[in-house]
Amino acid sequence: MIRKNVESSSIKSIGYNPISKILEVEFARGAIYQYQNVSHEVYQELAYADSVGKYFNKYIAKNYEYEKVNNE
DSSP states (O other): OOOEEOSOSSEEEEEEETTTTEEEEEETTSOEEEESSOOHHHHHHHHTOSSHHHHIIIIITTTSOEEEOSOO
Protein backbone atom coordinates (compact mmCIF):
# COMPACT_ATOMS: atom_id res chain seq x y z
CA MET A 1 0.00 0.00 0.00
CA ILE A 2 1.26 3.47 -0.83
CA ARG A 3 1.50 5.69 2.22
CA LYS A 4 2.04 9.44 2.46
CA ASN A 5 4.20 11.06 5.11
CA VAL A 6 2.39 13.15 7.70
CA GLU A 7 3.44 15.84 10.16
CA SER A 8 3.34 14.03 13.50
CA SER A 9 5.74 13.06 16.25
CA SER A 10 4.09 9.64 16.67
CA ILE A 11 2.96 8.72 13.13
CA LYS A 12 5.33 8.67 10.16
CA SER A 13 2.92 7.86 7.31
CA ILE A 14 -0.63 6.77 6.46
CA GLY A 15 -2.20 5.00 3.51
CA TYR A 16 -5.71 3.95 2.54
CA ASN A 17 -7.32 1.39 0.26
CA PRO A 18 -10.88 2.53 -0.53
CA ILE A 19 -11.90 -0.87 -1.94
CA SER A 20 -10.99 -2.87 1.18
CA LYS A 21 -11.47 0.11 3.54
CA ILE A 22 -8.11 -0.58 5.16
CA LEU A 23 -6.18 2.26 6.77
CA GLU A 24 -2.46 1.56 7.13
CA VAL A 25 -0.49 3.49 9.73
CA GLU A 26 3.29 3.51 10.04
CA PHE A 27 4.30 4.74 13.47
CA ALA A 28 7.45 6.77 14.14
CA ARG A 29 9.14 3.79 15.80
CA GLY A 30 8.64 1.61 12.70
CA ALA A 31 5.61 -0.52 13.54
CA ILE A 32 2.96 -0.77 10.80
CA TYR A 33 -0.67 -1.54 11.58
CA GLN A 34 -3.74 -1.99 9.38
CA TYR A 35 -7.14 -0.84 10.64
CA GLN A 36 -10.24 -2.52 9.20
CA ASN A 37 -13.50 -0.98 7.89
CA VAL A 38 -12.33 2.63 8.04
CA SER A 39 -14.45 4.97 5.92
CA HIS A 40 -12.86 7.23 3.34
CA GLU A 41 -14.23 10.19 5.29
CA VAL A 42 -12.34 9.15 8.45
CA TYR A 43 -9.16 8.68 6.41
CA GLN A 44 -9.52 12.17 4.92
CA GLU A 45 -10.15 13.69 8.34
CA LEU A 46 -7.03 11.97 9.67
CA ALA A 47 -4.92 13.06 6.70
CA TYR A 48 -5.90 16.71 7.10
CA ALA A 49 -6.21 16.94 10.88
CA ASP A 50 -4.38 19.75 12.64
CA SER A 51 -2.91 17.05 14.88
CA VAL A 52 -2.72 13.65 13.18
CA GLY A 53 -1.69 11.92 16.42
CA LYS A 54 -4.55 13.41 18.46
CA TYR A 55 -7.11 12.57 15.78
CA PHE A 56 -5.78 9.02 15.54
CA ASN A 57 -5.90 8.50 19.31
CA LYS A 58 -9.40 9.95 19.68
CA TYR A 59 -11.20 8.47 16.66
CA ILE A 60 -9.27 5.45 15.38
CA ALA A 61 -6.99 3.71 17.90
CA LYS A 62 -9.69 2.04 20.00
CA ASN A 63 -12.58 2.13 17.55
CA TYR A 64 -11.42 -0.23 14.80
CA GLU A 65 -10.12 -3.78 14.62
CA TYR A 66 -6.47 -3.87 13.61
CA GLU A 67 -3.51 -6.11 12.98
CA LYS A 68 0.22 -5.55 13.01
CA VAL A 69 1.74 -6.20 9.60
CA ASN A 70 5.49 -6.07 10.31
CA ASN A 71 7.93 -7.27 12.95
CA GLU A 72 9.10 -3.90 14.29
